[in-house]
Amino acid sequence: MAIRRIIATLALAASASPTFAADRIVRSQAEFRAATAALAPGDTVVLANGVWRDFEIGFSAQGTAALPVTLRAEEPGKVILSGRSNLRIGGRFVIVSGLVFRDGYSPTGEVISFRRTDSDLAQDSRVTEVVIDRFNQPDRFRSDYWVALYGARNRFDHNHVAGKTNEGVTLAVRLETAASRGNAHRIDHNYFGPRPVLGSNGGETIRVGTSAFSMFDSNTVIEDNVFDRCDGEVEIVSIKSGANIVRRNVFLRSRGSIVLRHGDGNVVERNVFLGGGKAHTGGIRVINRRQTVRENYLEGLRGTGFASALAVMNGVPNSPVNRYAPVEAARIEHNSFIDSRRLTFAAGRSEERSAAPKSSLFADNLLQLEGGAAAIVAEDDISGLAMRGNVLAGTGPASDGIAARPVKLTRAANGLLYPGGGITAGAPRDLAVIALAEVGPTWYPKPAAEPAPRALLALSVTLADGALVKALAEAAGDRCLELAAGTYPVDRTLLVDRPICIRSAPGARATLQFTQAPLFELAPGGGLRLQRIDLRAEDPADAVGNAVIRTMTLPMPSEAVIELDQVDVRNLDVNKAFDVISIGKSAMAATIRITDSTFANISGNIVSADAERDDFGRYNAEAVEISGSRFTDVGGAIASIYRGGTDESTFGPQVRFSGNQVTHSGTTGSGLLALVGVQQLAITDNRIERSGPIRVTPTTGVPEMTMGGNVLVDSPEPVVVGASHREPRP
Numbered sequence: 093m094a095i096r097r098i099i100a101t102l103a104l105a106a107s108a109s110p111t112f113a114a115d116r117i118v119r120s121q122a123e124f125r126a127a128t129a130a131l132a133p134g135d136t137v138v139l140a141n142g143v144w145r146d147f148e149i150g151f152s153a154q155g156t157a158a159l160p161v162t163l164r165a166e167e168p169g170k171v172i173l174s175g176r177s178n179l180r181i182g183g184r185f186v187i188v189s190g191l192v193f194r195d196g197y198s199p200t201g202e203v204i205s206f207r208r209t210d211s212d213l214a215q216d217s218r219v220t221e222v223v224i225d226r227f228n229q230p231d232r233f234r235s236d237y238w239v240a241l242y243g244a245r246n247r248f249d250h251n252h253v254a255g256k257t258n259e260g261v262t263l264a265v266r267l268e269t270a271a272s273r274g275n276a277h278r279i280d281h282n283y284f285g286p287r288p289v290l291g292s293n294g295g296e297t298i299r300v301g302t303s304a305f306s307m308f309d310s311n312t313v314i315e316d317n318v319f320d321r322c323d324g325e326v327e328i329v330s331i332k333s334g335a336n337i338v339r340r341n342v343f344l345r346s347r348g349s350i351v352l353r354h355g356d357g358n359v360v361e362r363n364v365f366l367g368g369g370k371a372h373t374g375g376i377r378v379i380n381r382r383q384t385v386r387e388n389y390l391e392g393l394r395g396t397g398f399a400s401a402l403a404v405m406n407g408v409p410n411s412p413v414n415r416y417a418p419v420e421a422a423r424i425e426h427n428s429f430i431d432s433r434r435l436t437f438a439a440g441r442s443e444e445r446s447a448a449p450k451s452s453l454f455a456d457n458l459l460q461l462e463g464g465a466a467a468i469v470a471e472d473d474i475s476g477l478a479m480r481g482n483v484l485a486g487t488g489p490a491s492d493g494i495a496a497r498p499v500k501l502t503r504a505a506n507g508l509l510y511p512g513g514g515i516t517a518g519a520p521r522d523l524a525v526i527a528l529a530e531v532g533p534t535w536y537p538k539p540a541a542e543p544a545p546r547a548l549l550a551l552s553v554t555l556a557d558g559a560l561v562k563a564l565a566e567a568a569g570d571r572c573l574e575l576a577a578g579t580y581p582v583d584r585t586l587l588v589d590r591p592i593c594i595r596s597a598p599g600a601r602a603t604l605q606f607t608q609a610p611l612f613e614l615a616p617g618g619g620l621r622l623q624r625i626d627l628r629a630e631d632p633a634d635a636v637g638n639a640v641i642r643t644m645t646l647p648m649p650s651e652a653v654i655e656l657d658q659v660d661v662r663n664l665d666v667n668k669a670f671d672v673i674s675i676g677k678s679a680m681a682a683t684i685r686i687t688d689s690t691f692a693n694i695s696g697n698i699v700s701a702d703a704e705r706d707d708f709g710r711y712n713a714e715a716v717e718i719s720g721s722r723f724t725d726v727g728g729a730i731a732s733i734y735r736g737g738t739d740e741s742t743f744g745p746q747v748r749f750s751g752n753q754v755t756h757s758g759t760t761g762s763g764l765l766a767l768v769g770v771q772q773l774a775i776t777d778n779r780i781e782r783s784g785p786i787r788v789t790p791t792t793g794v795p796e797m798t799m800g801g802n803v804l805v806d807s808p809e810p811v812v813v814g815a816s817h818r819e820p821r822p
Contacts, residue, residue, distance in 0.1 A: 117166065121147055133159035139191070141166045145175040148199065152208045155185030157216070165190030168221055169535045179219075182208030186217040192536070193227045201260075202240045203227055213243035213271055219251065221533040226255035232647040233678055233710070235260035235294055241312075242266050247278045252532040254285025254539060256324070257649035259294040262287065265312050267305040267333055274335075277312045283532030285539055286321040288651055289347070291680045292710040293741035295324025301333030303414040306354030309335035316340050318531045320538070323347040325741045326374070326399055331358050339363065342526050347743060349374035349399055354417070356381040360388065364508070364525050365401075367393040367432070372743045374399030375432070377439075379407065381420045389508050389519040391430040397794060398439060398740065401432035404452070406445040406472055416440070418447035422477075428458045428518035430501070430509050435459065438472035440794075450476030458511060458518025459494070460485035460501065468494070483517040548572040548593055555580065560604075564592065575602035575625070582606040588618035591653070595623035605630045609670070610642035614652055614679075621655040634666050639674035639700070647678035655685045662692040671696035671728070675712040677703040685717045692724040701745070702734035702766070709739030709792070711769065715746045726757035735769030738792045746772040758784035763811075770795060775810070777801040786810035 116127040117138040127137050131153035153161035161183070165171035168190035173179070178198040181188060193203055203224055206214035224238050237260055238253060248263070256262050262284065267273050284297050297319060300312050310333035319341065322328050328348040329338060334355035343350075343365045352358050360376055361384070367373030374395035376385050385402075393401045407418030429435060438448050454477055461467035464486050479493025487496055501509040506525050511518065528538055551571040553563045555578045563573050564586055572593035577600035585608050596602040603626040604611065611627065612620055620641060627640055640661065641654060654673060664670040672694065675681050684699055691698055701712035716731055723730055730752075733745050747770050758764030763784045767773065769791040776798060785808040788797070799810060 124149075128153075131161050133161065133185075136162040136164065138164055138166050139171045141170040143172045143174055144177065145196075147173055147175075147177045149173075149177070149179045150208050151179070151186065151188065152182035152212055153186055154183050157185060160185040160187050162187045162189070164188070168533060169223070178203050178205070180205045180208045181214050181217055181219070182212035184215045184217065186214060188219045189221045192223040192225065194223070194225045197227055197229045198236055201236045203236065203238045205240045205242070206246050207240070207242040214246050215243045216245045217243070218247040218249065220247070220249050221251065223252040223533065223536050224254075225252065226257070228256060228649070229258040230647065231678060232258045232290070232649050232680070233292070234258060237261055237264045239263040240266055241275070241277050242272045244271065244275045245277070246275070247280070248282065249278070250281045250531070250533060252283045252285065252536045252538070254283070254287070256287050257290075257651075259290060259292060261294065261299045262297045262324075263299075265300040265310055265333075267301045267308055267310055273305075273308045274311050277310075279312065279314045280316045281531050282317045283528070283538055284317060284319045284322055287324040288649060289680070289682065289714050289744065290324045291712070291714060291742060291744065292708065293325060293739045295741070296327045296330045297322045297324060298328070299330040299332060300336055301331070301355060303332055303354050306332045306334070306413060308333055309357070310355075312336045314338045314341065316526050316531070318342045318344065318526060318528060319346050320344045321346055321542075326743060327351040327353065327741065331355055334358065337361070340524070340526065342366070344368075345370045345373065347372040347374070347395075347399075349377045349395070349403070351377040352379050352383050354380060354413070356383070359384045359386075361386045362520075362523060363388045364523065365390040365393060367391065369394055372399055374403075375401040375429070377403040377405065378419055378422050378424070379405050380417045383419070383422045385422070385424045386426055387520050387523070388427045389430070389523055390428065390432060391509065393432040396434040396796075397436060399743070400434040400436040400439070401429045402427070403436045403439040404449050404477065405439045406441045406449075407447040408444055409447045416445055419449035420451050422449065422452040424452070424454045424457065426456045426517070426519060428509070430458075430460045431462065433462050433467060435461065435468045437468075437470045437474045437477060441471040448472045448474060448476055452477045454479045454482065454493070456481040456517045458483050458485070458499075458515070460499065465491075465494075465496065481517060483511070483515055485511070550574045552576070552597065561586070567592065572621075575600070577601055579603045579605050581630070582608070582611060584608055585610055585613050587615060588612050588620050589615040590617055591619040591621075593621040593623070594625060596625060601626065603628055607632055609633065609635070609638040610640060610674075612641045614641065614643045614648070614654075616644075616646060616648050617651070619651075619653040621653070621657070622659050623657045624659075626660045628662070629664055629666065629670075632666055636669055637674070638664075638666065638669065638696070639671040640664070641672065642674045643676045643679035645676060648680055652681045653683045653685075654681055655683075656689050657687045659689040661690070661694065665693050665695040669696045669728070670694065671700045672698045674700040675703065679703075679712060681713045683715045683717070684713050686721055687719050689721045691721070691726060694725070695727045697728035697730070697732050698723070698726060699731040699733075702732045702768075704734060705736065707736030709735065709737040709741060711735035711742075711745050714744040717748045718752060719748065720751045722753045723757045724755045727760050729758055729762055729766045730754070730764055732762060732766040733768065733770055736791060737769075740793050743771060745770050748774045749778065750774060750776045752778045754778065754780045754783050756782045760784070763787040772796045774798045775802060779803045779805070780807045781805040783807045787813070789813040
């Protein structure tokens with residue numbers, strides 16, 4: 093009898109002990125469903141190593157703080173979710189770890205959701221050491237979230253999230269229901285890796301709330317993360333709710349800012365911004381009431397306007413919930429702004445945004461700016477922003493509350509610059525700059541820093557039949573095809589699905605004579621550099637929409653670079669619309685660069701990047717640079733760029749047209765340059781004869797425009813539709 097009692101006692105103890113909880117390895121989706129049918133506290137489901145394709149994981153259980161229910165990889169990083177896959181978790185005290193999402197996309201609007209169903213929200217749950225790497229929708233304008241946080245007290249930590257190219261926030265905290273408000277989520281120790289320019293609204297890396305629910309507090313903490321080259325749009329972290337904390341994060345070479353877009357009572361503290369002199373790197377933008385910005389360090393930022401190292405905005409009186417509430421009772425204290433281009437107060441002053449900041453304080457900040465005092469710009473009355481104890485490095489002039497002093501900066505052990513001479517203004521000396529090794533999974537490599545440009549290895553191509561087509565098909569991205577002198581007949585469209593370089597051999601001049609248009613078709617991942625090449629069409633089909641270089645009809649992310657250097661293109665007059673470069677709808681070029689080239693007798697446009705006509709703030713080319721080139725008898729525009737709508741979420745398009753000679757061009761259609769919605773424009777030192785007008789139509793924001801040194805002969809003056817804008821310069 094005693095023996096039976098002992099055995100029964102041991103059995104009961106085993107059933108209650110985590111040591112004896114089920115640990116089930118599964119090797120198929122059917123086994124997974126069986127294993128998760130009845131989960132108990134302390135259970136662990138293990139996905140076997142390998143590729144799990146088209147796997148929509150639903151994982152919900154009721155664990156406890158002491159006995160959570162876990163889903164993990166057999167070995168971290170060796171379980172790959174590919175194809176049409178996602179993860180939805182519900183219940184309480186659930187942990188997921190070790191998975192990699194790669195080579196696919198979610199069939200729903202979320203890759204990882206802290207909500208299994210509308211009624212099954214995750215609470216007290218955690219996703220840790222999970223990777224989402226380039227898990228993009230095929231259409232870059234099909235929106236999804238990579239991570240959506242619902243419920244309460246959830247944690248997203250030590251994850252690697254990089255390479256999102258399609259529309260939609262990378263990580264969103266959702267507040268649509270009462271159960272997800274005041275949530276106390278924690279987002280920490282994650283690596284948010286490169287996100288290329290989207291060319292549209294919807295490219296934020298983190299967004300907490302939305303305008304419709306911004307009157308609610310979220311109580312989300314975003315801390316100890318690294319944001320590396322997060323360039324999607326102007327808002328890297330977009331706060332659209334109240335009572336959030338953003339602290340101890342590092343922003344590396346990331347275009348954009350932390351933006352307190354909606355909601356009150358948020359805190360931004362002890363963050364480090366290292367712009368490295370990269371264009372459009374910003375800091376912190378302040379809107380709304382009772383915001384606190386303190387003890388942050390910002391260095392090497394080149395943003396201006398809304399993307400200034402600090403932008404304190406003007407607001408809209410009695411603002412609707414989706415616009416700009418005036419700044420009131422903000423405290424901006426003990427921040428260091430080092431080697432940065434601009435601080436902007438009362439930013440965005442307009443007829444609508446007429447309410448200047450009030451009852452606010454700017455105190456004990458250290459300013460070491462590119463343009464000295466001239467880099468501190470006030471666009472409206474800032475008497476409602478009290479200033480005291482601030483130090484401007486250098487000599488005056490300064491103003492009340494900003495004292496100009498000679499300051500020597502020295503790098504401390506933490507890598508940051510601090511003043512000597514007993515100056516106490518600026519960021520604290522005990523700031524800890526979180527290292528890359530401290531964020532993300534230790535077992536998954538982070539993308540390398542952008543490599544310095546290097547010379548490509550030459551691959552010689554002869555005039556033999558088919559040699560060019562064969563070489564193009566076989567060439568790796570580190571090769572440049574060098575063509576011998578002579579004419580290369582091309583009877584097909586050449587697919588460019590990787591970076592390709594083609595040039596004439598030294599001392600030679602090669603001609604590509606093509607019968608099919610386009611000559612080059614860019615696919616996702618493709619880029620093209622042509623150097624010292626002549627391009628001639630030989631009786632191609634007389635079809636509308638012909639082009640020498642054209643993107644595929646597939647959507648393309650914003651990574652393509654197209655360069656023409658010392659290229660000669662002429663006699664493309666088969667029909668009235670033969671373009672040289674044409675970027676199609678849903679495609680995006682990072683850079684189109686034309687230098688020292690010649691174009692003559694062209695019936696269409698030289699650059700067509702005007703396919704996005706829906707006026708949603710989308711566009712087809714981030715930067716277009718045309719310099720030192722000659723244009724004669726171009727029937728269309730040298731550049732037709734279109735970005736419609738009034739959205740203010742992007743830095744581009746950017747256009748530079750300088751040092752060119754233009755004769756009898758742009759006389760039909762929309763003009764010599766047809767530029768709609770360009771955000772940065774420089775037209776300088778060109779000679780333009782007997783040509784059509786330059787037409788510039790600003791659509792949003794305060795575009796920066798520079799025009800000067802141009803010689804116009806029998807050509808009209810540039811036409812700027814609406815008010816002319818030129819941002820003040822330091």
